[in-house]
Amino acid sequence: MKPAIDVVRLARHPKRPTSRDFIEYLVRDFVELHGDRRFADDPAIIGGIGFFDSIPVTILGHQKGRNVKENIRRHFGMAHPEGYRKALRLMKQAERFGRPVITLIDTPGAYPGIGAEERGQAEAIATNLYEMSGLRVPIVALVTGEGGSGGALGIGVADRVYMLANAIYSVISPEGCASILWKDAGKAPAAAEALRLRAVDLKELGVIDGIVAEPGEGAHEHPGETMSHVRKAIAAALQELLVLDAETLVQRRYDKFRRLGAFTLDDGFSELI
Amino acid sequence: MLTRLFVQCPQCQTTHFISFFKSADYVCSRCGHHSRLDPPRWIKQLCNRGTFRSLFANLKSLDPLGFPQYREKLDVAERTASGWEAVVTGTAEIGDMPVALAVMDPGFIMASMGSVVGEKIARLLEYAADRGLPVVMVICSGGARMQEGILSLMQMAKTAAAVRRLHGKRQPLITVLTDPTTGGVTASFAMLGDVSIAETGALIGFAGPRVIQQTIGQKLPPGFQTAEFLLEKGMLDIVVPRKNLRATLVTILKIHRTRPYPVRRRGDE
């Protein structure tokens, strides 16, 4: 198994396919939709409608730039509140018209800035978690690159959650973790191991439903082959989910996240209050 | 900070007699700084005497990732804090109204949210939904418990979904945000209150001030991420000083007690 820090580098590889690349491959007749109808259109999240195979879908995801200039414009895929609110608007629209939702996760995290805080970054993410947990159409999420903390989960509450083999998903970046715990961002490789942020780790922890293979050196070397694996995984998930009624779907989604966590029951507890 | 007879305000360094400080609800008489309280003190502060009944107190953290030094951290916290985890949950009466209550404990790994915090919050919300109780949460948190990795992140989804359960049964969530409320707790149940109250001067935000400063490379405006700042930006309902908190809760609970018009049940509960 690859050292965790090598996977982190692959997940952040500048040539790695972005959400737009996945959408171009997966969706026919894609129509991009813009704006949250509250404040702005966040370029760090793209979304829209189109056909996956013959199924009308809503598809959205974090959008990193394909070069430095575009990365600056798109805030390196770090969304502001308006990005999460745009995502929610598109998901509610999908619900209204009975379309399944596909989300693509690839972000270092939610944007940390003055405007983001002023406009309620925490509220925007919290509301997405709340609304996605009750959305009455199927949701399939795929972590394609970096699954950075709350900024990733903000579009990640889904009936099926998959990861590409060289994607990561973590509560904090290895650098952030190392600098908090050991006051030394240089210890990121150790933090990356400790956080267990690889797809194989998440599968073992029961947090994701499956791993989508990346051939050879990874998705940036073999984008076409990777995407055909992605297409198969999403098609299989939709086939299972589209036959469920909304009550079953929402109940199972609740149970899926409800059971995550590790704790023990100790009845030797002496009441202190 | 605590000596036997005196206590020093962490903000203005004024020394107070403990007995005076206690009778002032642990608020500095000089600068108005609200000191952090542990769950037993909060329960005394807000609930009718002797009405608190603990629930889910036997949930204890594991070290699911085998994370460096986590077990040691937990051992220390379990010995020194007021409960076995960073949140105390149960039922109580406020005014004469029964509520489900959660109080977070800044003394337990800075009230960070790991599996146990998420599980206790979710259980409390489900308990309140089943029994038709309003929920009051006194919240503070340093954010997610990074030593539990991705499992701590997933508690955000779990708790937000459980708030939805409570709403399905038409019961309110009343949140009291205290200093500090940050990170994954803010971005889940803390920001989902039907009525959001904050204590005077509390730091409330998603990203930490230092992270923001590093990202944007400029100084933060004065008062940034304080309760008053959030109120001005439309992110909170009320900011109250501690001495008015109980009365404010009583009024809000009373208003929610009766329903002059029947509520239609949503299909999504």
Ligand SMILES: [Zn+2]
């Ligand atoms: Zn003071």
